[in-house]
Amino acid sequence: MTDTYQPHKLLVTGGAGFIGTNFVHYWLQQYPDNRIVVLDALTYAGRRENLQTLEGQSNFRFVHGDILDQPLVEQLLREEDIDTLVHFAAESHVDRSIYGPDEFLKTNIDGTHSLLKAAKKVWLDEKPGFVHRFHHVSTDEVYGTLSPTDPAFTETTPYAPNSPYAASKAASDHVVRAYQHTYGLQTTTSNCSNNYGPYQYPEKLIPLAISRLLQGRPVPIYGDGQQIRDWLYVDDHNRGIDLIIRQGRVGETYNIGGNNEQANLSLIHELCALLDARFPDSAHVPHNQHITYVTDRPGHDRRYAIDNTKICLELGYMPQETFQSGLAKTVEWYLAQEAFWRGGVELFGVH
Structure with a gap:
């Protein structure tokens, strides 16, 4: 038996980043009678222009601020009468965490704790009995790595993070759980696999490869x-987060996967073939001539895979996009948004 919950006023942290941007657009298209307040620090991967089409709408507000600013979060919860907090804000790039872990620990652990303290104070201490949700968005990387024959990660897989990024997300998951069990904060958590699609900052594998292939530049492949x-x-x-917020059980974790396991090299070859077909007269054809191999990064996890049986059986979740249809949509978006990626970044890697 699942709970049923109806959000009305949402605070979305990291709503100008990749997944957060898509979530805000998705939610307001699905539920235009809801109000969304976005809180984003606008670090390198957050872009206010991602939300430009929503500016001026009565059901949308953007606030430039940091999740570590607990008084600001408390103020927003009170003045906006927020009932649902959806927490995307995070440092998320593994390579960056290897060479600069401090910022990851600060944002992902201390930042999450700051939000939890604000939610506890406003929702529990000041308004006892107030119905609310705190949804925490996490990653499959908290589970560590799999061999080619290991079963996929489930919600009961022991945590074994291998990068500073994964460790910081694992710690934040535990703090969220503790606030639910200790204080009664009404939380849910989701651990997702690798996302791709529009608005993804071009340090991640797919947008990096698209931008470089279109320019005839080398596409680096680790190991x-x-x-x-x-x-x-x-x-x-x-769609999975939507189901969890509305129907998921308080205190539970749900894995969200795409049922699309791909080796990085196979993915890039598929992307090259797609661009070959799209631009047969390009000077860069065949696009796979631009694939280059570079030294593997430290501690690179070999395989991630999500078993999403729980969310499928409990909440009726099912991915709607195949990898082929999703990749085609993604390529078309980047082709139409050249200003988003041109210039790109030199740091590369995958989640």
């Missing part, structure tokens, strides 16, 4: 390219 990820189209992820 032998046989690292396997489960790829989840971003709006399939958002």
